[in-house]
Amino acid sequence: MQKQTTLETAVSYTGIGLHSGREVHAVLKPAPADTGIVFVRTDLPGQPMIHAKAENVTSTLRATTVEENGLRVFTIEHLMSAFHAHRIDNAFVELDSEEPPVADGASLVFFELMAKAGVRELEAERREVIIDKVYRIDDEATGRFVMVVPYDGFRVSFTSLNPHKLIGVQYEDFHIDEETYHKEIAPARTIAYEKEIAQLREMGLGLGGTLESVIVYNDDGWLNPLHFEDELVRHKILDVIGDLRLAGIIRGHVIAAASGHALNTQLAKKIAAAHLAK
The missing domain is CATH 3.30.230.20 (lpxc deacetylase, domain 1)
Structure with missing residues (x-):
């Protein structure tokens, strides 16, 4: 127990x-x-x-x-x-x-x-959220998805898809424990495309972002040094771990392709509803 x-x-x-x-x-x-x-x-x-x-x-x-x-x-x-x-x-x-x-x-x-x-x-x-079947959320228009399947522990496998030649396809797979998270996931920062920043700020978003807290890229390269060569996908893993925490502390294997907050939180809602019903 x-x-x-x-x-x-x-x-x-x-x-x-x-x-x-x-x-x-x-x-x-x-x-x-x-x-x-x-x-x-x-x-x-x-x-x-x-x-x-x-x-x-x-x-x-x-x-x-x-x-x-x-x-x-x-x-x-x-x-x-x-x-x-x-x-x-x-x-x-x-x-x-x-x-x-x-x-x-x-x-x-x-x-x-x-x-x-x-x-x-x-x-x-603790009422741990033990995944005992497949839960999946799809965005059929784009092919993006996030799912969780049974697993003895907590694991995340993520494929990030970015059309920019600098980034492209990135994939990482981690069994998440405190040590692995601290070393491999926790330092991975959020990301922004330089051309989008002005538009975001017009929307009232990203007003507190700096080159200390956001990795920024343009058509020529990165504006600041990376913590990891594949920092984008590691940050995506960081995000999905945080979004799914809204359903509780999960035991299962998360598998995602180009998922973001919308799909992640839809999955969290689906898991939470099923867990409460038990």
């Missing part, structure tokens, strides 16, 4: 939101058993809570957004990915804005903050 976990102590980080460009102070705090991951908007009267659950996803435009009682937090996937990697069931995430800090543009900062805080085992039993 597995026991639920939470953080041992509180840890904090201050930075800029990737899309909002606003400064935000984040505090990660221990939480009791059966709390789940809960965002607390300390900037609003009464400090309302937003539960990081698949059913609360309301938008996947360039990031994953969860909303409850008309209040939202967005770009939560990197933080959720680190919670999944550490197998942390319960935590409060206090934010004085509607978006967590972008930090390093990956999840390394969050992963190491959680490691610094420590993980404490609770008395309550």
